[in-house]
Structures are given as C-alpha cells and as structure tokens.
Amino acid sequence: MLDYENIGNTGDINVPPLLIDQVIGHEESVETIKKAAKQRRNVLLIGDPGVGKSMLAKGMAELLPPEVLQDILVYPNAEDPNNPIIRPVPAGEGKKIVKANKSNAKVYEEKKMMLVMFAVAAIFALGLYYQKIFEAIIAVLLIIFIAMQIKPKNTTLSPKLLVNNGDRRFAPFMDGTGSHAGALLGDVRHDPYQSGGLGTPAHERVEAGMIHKANKGVLYIDEIGTMSTKTQQELLSAMQEKKYSITGQSENSSGAMVRSQSVPCDFVLVASGNIKVLEGMHPAMRSRIRGYGYEVFMKDSMEDTLENRKKLVQFVAQEIKNDGRIPQFKPDALDEIILEAKRRSGKKDSLTLKLRDLGGLVRAAGDVAIEQSAPFVTADHVITAKKYSRTLEQQMADMSIVQRKEYSMFNPKGGKVGMVNGLAIIGDRSGIVSPIAAEAAPAQSKNEGKIIATGKLGEIAKESVQNVSALVKKYTDKDTSDYDIHVQFIQTYDGVEGDSASVSIAAAVISAIEDIPLDQTVALTGSLNVRGDVMPIGGATGKIEAAAEAGIKTVLIPKSNMKDVMIESKYEKMIKIIPMSTLSDVLEHILINGNKKDNLINHIKKLGNHVADNIPESTIKTPNAH
Numbered sequence: 001m002l003d004y005e006n007i008g009n010t011g012d013i014n015v016p017p018l019l020i021d022q023v024i025g026h027e028e029s030v031e032t033i034k035k036a037a038k039q040r041r042n043v044l045l046i047g048d049p050g051v052g053k054s055m056l057a058k059g060m061a062e063l064l065p066p067e068v069l070q071d072i073l074v075y076p077n078a079e080d081p082n083n084p085i086i087r088p089v090p091a092g093e094g095k096k097i098v099k100a101n102k103s104n105a106k107v108y109e110e111k112k113m114m115l116v117m118f119a120v121a122a123i124f125a126l127g128l129y130y131q132k133i134f135e136a137i138i139a140v141l142l143i144i145f146i147a148m149q150i151k152p153k154n155t156t157l158s159p160k161l162l163v164n165n166g167d168r169r170f171a172p173f174m175d176g177t178g179s180h181a182g183a184l185l186g187d188v189r190h191d192p193y194q195s196g197g198l199g200t201p202a203h204e205r206v207e208a209g210m211i212h213k214a215n216k217g218v219l220y221i222d223e224i225g226t227m228s229t230k231t232q233q234e235l236l237s238a239m240q241e242k243k244y245s246i247t248g249q250s251e252n253s254s255g256a257m258v259r260s261q262s263v264p265c266d267f268v269l270v271a272s273g274n275i276k277v278l279e280g281m282h283p284a285m286r287s288r289i290r291g292y293g294y295e296v297f298m299k300d301s302m303e304d305t306l307e308n309r310k311k312l313v314q315f316v317a318q319e320i321k322n323d324g325r326i327p328q329f330k331p332d333a334l335d336e337i338i339l340e341a342k343r344r345s346g347k348k349d350s351l352t353l354k355l356r357d358l359g360g361l362v363r364a365a366g367d368v369a370i371e372q373s374a375p376f377v378t379a380d381h382v383i384t385a386k387k388y389s390r391t392l393e394q395q396m397a398d399m400s401i402v403q404r405k406e407y408s409m410f411n412p413k414g415g416k417v418g419m420v421n422g423l424a425i426i427g428d429r430s431g432i433v434s435p436i437a438a439e440a441a442p443a444q445s446k447n448e449g450k451i452i453a454t455g456k457l458g459e460i461a462k463e464s465v466q467n468v469s470a471l472v473k474k475y476t477d478k479d480t481s482d483y484d485i486h487v488q489f490i491q492t493y494d495g496v497e498g499d500s501a502s503v504s505i506a507a508a509v510i511s512a513i514e515d516i517p518l519d520q521t522v523a524l525t526g527s528l529n530v531r532g533d534v535m536p537i538g539g540a541t542g543k544i545e546a547a548a549e550a551g552i553k554t555v556l557i558p559k560s561n562m563k564d565v566m567i568e569s570k571y572e573k574m575i576k577i578i579p580m581s582t583l584s585d586v587l588e589h590i591l592i593n594g595n596k597k598d599n600l601i602n603h604i605k606k607l608g609n610h611v612a613d614n615i616p617e618s619t620i621k622t623p624n625a626h
C-alpha cells in the first residue's frame with residue numbers, strides 16, 4: 001500500500017492556488033523561474049512538447065508585481081494625423097477616460113442635432129411663408145451636409161483604449177506562438193476612405209501587438225526559431241528599447257502611412273521549444289537571453305520515488321479541478337495512472353513528465369466513469385480509457401500488422417535467408433515490426449562492392465553496414481567490399497526511427513552472405529558498435545508489445561535494456577525475451593540451426609567476443625544509440 005492510498009479519493013487533495021506551485025517534477029526550473037520573475041529576466045525553456053513549458057511561463061506572469069500595470073491610450077494628433085499620440089495611464093484609468101470622452105462627444109452631437117433641427121424648422125417656416133419651398137429644400141439639404149462635415153476639434157475626439165489591463169489580477173501573459181508580424185508587433189488597419197474626411201481617423205485604426213499587450217508581463221513564444229529573421233530582429237529591438245511604434249505591416253495599405261508614437265512594451269520574454277529551436281533562433285536573440293536571463297532544460301521524466309508519485313497524484317487532482325466535469329479518482333485508479341506514467345517514461349525506475357498526454361488519459365478515464373454513471377473513477381475505468389485513447393501512431397502500428405499479414409509481407413513462421421524482423425518506434429513510444437531484407441551478390445570486381453540501401457532509412461542502413469563490415473569480415477572471413485549488398489527497410493512509415501536497427505541489419509547481411517536462414521519467429525532490436533557490443537535502445541517496452549501482437553514468439557533486446565521492460569501482463573505469456581550483449585549472442589538465437597550455423601558460431605567462439613579488438617580506437621565509431 002502506498003502512502004497516498006490513505007486518502008479516500010483525489011477530492012481530499014489540496015490544489016495549490018498559484019500555477020507555479022502546480023508545476024510537477026521541475027523543481028530546479030521552478031526555482032529559476034521564481035528568480036527570473038523577481039529580477040524580470042528573459043528565459044529560454046528547452047524541452048519536449050507537453051512537459052509544462054507554457055505552464056511555467058504562465059506561472060511566471062503570476063509572480064510578476066501586478067501593481068505597476070498600465071493601460072495604454074491612443075489619441076489623434078492634430079498636428080500630424082499620421083502620428084497618433086500614445087499615452088500610458090495607470091491600469092483601470094483607460095476605460096474611465098474613454099467613457100468620459102465618449103459622453104462629451106455624445107453631448108456635443110446632441111447639441112449639434114438640436115441646432116440643425118431648429119435651423120431646418122426655421123427654413124421650412126420661412127419657405128412656406130414666402131412660398132419658396134424648392135429653395136427651402138435646397139437650403140435644408142445644404143445645412144445637413146455642412147453639419148455632417150463638422151466634427152469636434154481633434155482634441156475632443158475620443159481616444160481609443162489600445163491596451164486594457166483594468167481587470168487583471170496578475171501581470172499579463174500573452175502567447176505569441178505562431179503569430180504573424182502584425183499580431184505580434186501591432187498593426188494599423190487599411191482605410192479605403194482615408195481622404196476627403198470620410199475615413200476612420202488614423203488613431204482608431206491602430207491595433208496593439210502582443211508585445212504591447214504583454215507590457216509589464218510575460219510574452220511567451222513557443223518554437224521561436226520558426227519565426228522569420230526579420231520578425232525576430234524587430235522583437236529583439238522591442239526588447240532592447242522597451243517601446244515600439246505601431247505602423248501598418250502591409251506596405252500597400254494606407255496603414256503603412258501611419259506611425260504611432262512609441263508604445264511601451266516592457267515585457268519579459270519566455271521563449272521555448274525543443275533543442276532544434278536553437279538552430280532557427282537569431283544569434284543575437286539567444287545572446288540577449290543568455291546575457292539578460294536564464295536558459296533552462298526541462299526533463300521528460302523524473303525518478304520513481306514515493307515523493308514523486310505523490311506529485312503525480314497532485315497532478316491528477318489538478319487536472320480534475322481544471323476539467324471541472326470528471327469525477328474524483330479512487331486510489332486504485334491512481335495506481336493505474338502511476339503505472340502508465342512509468343511505462344510511458346520508457347524506464348523502469350522513472351515516471352514520465354510528458355504530462356499533457358497523461359492528462360489526456362486522466363480525462364478519458366473520467367469520461368468512461370461519466371458514461372457508466374460511476375461516482376468515482378476506478379482502475380477499471382483507467383484500463384478501459386487506455387484502449388480508447390490510443391494515439392494515432394499506436395493505431396497505425398496496429399493497422400500495419402494487419403496489412404502486412406494480409407499481403408504476406410510478414411509471416412512469423414519458419415526461416416528465411418536475409419530477411420529479419422526488426423523492431424522500431426513510431427512517434428513517442430508505439431512499437432512496430434519493421435522487416436528488413438538483405439541481398440548479397442558478388443561484386444563485378446574485387447573490392448568494388450557497393451552498399452545499396454533503399455527505403456526511407458537508406459542512410460542509416462548504409463552507415464550500419466559500413467560500421468559492421470569489420471565484424472562481418474571477422475565473423476565470415478568474407479569481405480563486404482567484394483559484394484554488392486542491398487538492404488531494404490520494407491514499407492517504412494514516416495516517423496519511424498531507425499537508429500536501433502543496426503543489430504538487425506548486421507544479422508540480415510551475415511545471413512545473406514553466409515546463406516543461413518534467419519528464424520522468422522524471432523524479432524530483434526539493438527544498436528551495434530563496431531566492436532560487436534549490443535548497445536541500448538529506446539522504446540523497449542513498446543517494441544516487445546508490438547512483436548507479441550504480431551505473433552512473434554521470441555524477442556532479442558540489448559541486455560542493458562532489460563531493466564526498462566514493463567510489458568503489460570497479457571503479453572508476458574505470449575513472448576520470450578532474451579537479452580543480448582554481443583552480436584554473437586544475436587546470431588546464436590536468430591540463425592536457424594544447421595551445419596552452416598554451427599561452423600559460423602564455432603568460428604566466432606574461437607575469435608572471442610570482441611573480434612574487433614585489433615581495430616585502432618581512433619577508427620571506432622559508435623552508431624547512435626537511441
């Protein structure tokens with residue numbers, strides 16, 4: 001029994017009021033954000049999707065002092081109509097000023113109307129008296145036209161409330177992710193009637209950008225590297241100056257003639273993304289953040305301890321509160337969620353921090369309970385929800401097994417030369433059986449053999465064959481350069497990672513060169529270094545489950561991954577898992593028994609496992625272990 005099990009249900013758990021205290025598993029990052037908020041520093045958050053980057057940024061906005069907030073008004077400029085006047089006022093004042101000006105304008109219009117009506121009545125009376133009706137009508141129309149043209153002096157025109165912070169409890173948080181330049185930096189709308197006095201005054205057409213709305217608060221931008229260099233440069237100058245004039249973003253629009261006075265934009269930038277975001281990031285932007293802020297790396301898993309399990313329980317309580325509809329969770333349902341968090345981390349001693357996805361499971365389990373009119377969510381509801389909330393990748397993986405069986409592209413029976421059942425991962429953690437075929441034909445001349453790799457993972461296949469060529473030579477006494485070696489990943493899907501295929505490729509190539517069939521009831525995964533050691537891979541659990549689903553009887557996985565295996569109990573009886581440390585372990589388990597196999601294995605045994613020990617260290621290249 002776990003400590004949290006003495007709670008009746010998640011309703012007994014207090015959800016902290018501040019968002020920053022609801023962030024689970026990123027204690028160091030939270031500390032950094034707190035420090036950054038105090039000093040108003042920029043922050044760059046690097047981490048996988050759904051680990052809580054935008055949550056941290058929002059939490060930071062709650063920590064900034066709200067009392068310095070401002071509203072921003074834009075007024076017409078009598079001297080230069082194309083240069084509207086900007087006036088910041090304390091938060092809450094803006095609305096009052098606009099209201100007061102509007103009522104002044106209303107009084108003015110009412111007075112004007114009365115005068116016009118009086119004049120019209122007088123002219124009609126005179127027209128009737130002097131029998132000049134036609135002239136009277138002309139005079140009345142003229143008066144109405146003149147009255148329409150008379151506008152109050154510019155100074156009495158109502159200002160526009162550009163940024164309204166009146167109702168805020170916390171400093172603003174603006175998410176500028178994916179915004180185009182206008183939305184981010186502000187814009188001036190086009191006005192087709194700008195001349196002749198019929199148009200909308202320039203100040204009315206000025207629109208604030210996210211940078212202005214985030215004044216004194218946080219501007220959050222995810223995937224900042226995907227923004228154009230020009231927009232990043234403008235953003236940078238706004239950060240440096242802390243003010244930025246608004247002009248029309250479209251060159252051919254009348255808005256481009258208008259340029260407001262500088263508008264305050266004293267925001268803290270929180271940029272985020274995965275590590276690749278750095279590639280597209282303007283170097284000056286990165287250096288600005290580094291010089292005036294913090295860079296934070298966010299983990300995707302945390303250690304599986306009682307304390308962290310309790311944090312996950314708090315997370316479930318938070319998700320229930322935010323959703324507002326789903327019933328509370330009973331302890332057995334929490335156990336299931338924790339088990340799933342463990343499985344999703346891919347490591348036995350860890351819990352996933354990809355909590356957006358896990359939140360999806362919490363909601364799905366809640367929906368199942370609601371459907372069954374259950375007062376609480378129990379373990380059964382979570383287990384049912386797991387079936388419904390399969391990711392697209394999991395559904396694709398299931399379909400691919402059916403399709404491959406239907407078209408006999410994959411048949412887990414008997415033995416075949418050069419044909420191996422590799423295992424790969426699609427998306428985050430869905431396993432898939434990925435058959436690999438190898439053919440070896442003597443090259444036209446000695447030493448001039450080519451590696452011909454087809455399929456989307458061709459480059460990985462080529463590299464793998466090159467990396468294992470020394471081993472193949474030692475193991476088989478044959479030189480791969482005397483052969484044209486064809487390697488094909490059969491029916492590869494987009495998003496399939498192939499780093500962990502090098503053991504499978506080596507097995508297929510050795511089988512093809514030596515003409516020894518490979519056992520088709522076996523599937524395997526592992527990365528191979530040039531010394532013949534099998535290196536760890538990612539997604540072991542998903543791969544083994546996919547193999548079991550596909551009817552594979554034995555799976556070979558790197559010994560170092562054994563601790564990560566957390567397959568569901570229903571698969572335990574369906575599949576045997578054999579750990580492997582070296583390529584010779586692999587060959588022993590996957591080659592079909594016979595004289596040729598015995599000869600090869602005896603030969604390898606005589607060499608010892610590390611057959612490539614005589615290769616100089618400098619030439620050794622370890623393939624990526626995913």
Ligand SMILES: Nc1ncnc2c1ncn2[C@@H]1O[C@H](COP(=O)(O)OP(=O)(O)OP(=O)(O)O)[C@@H](O)[C@H]1O
Nearest residue numbers: 022023024048049050051052053054055355356359
């Ligand atoms: N560390 C966490 N603690 C608590 N809840 C979390 C955490 N991470 C994610 N969540 C939950 O997942 C939701 C989505 O997280 P968030 O949007 O912050 O992720 P992200 O890292 O910004 O993802 P992306 O980069 O895709 O925008 C949050 O609103 C929250 O409900």
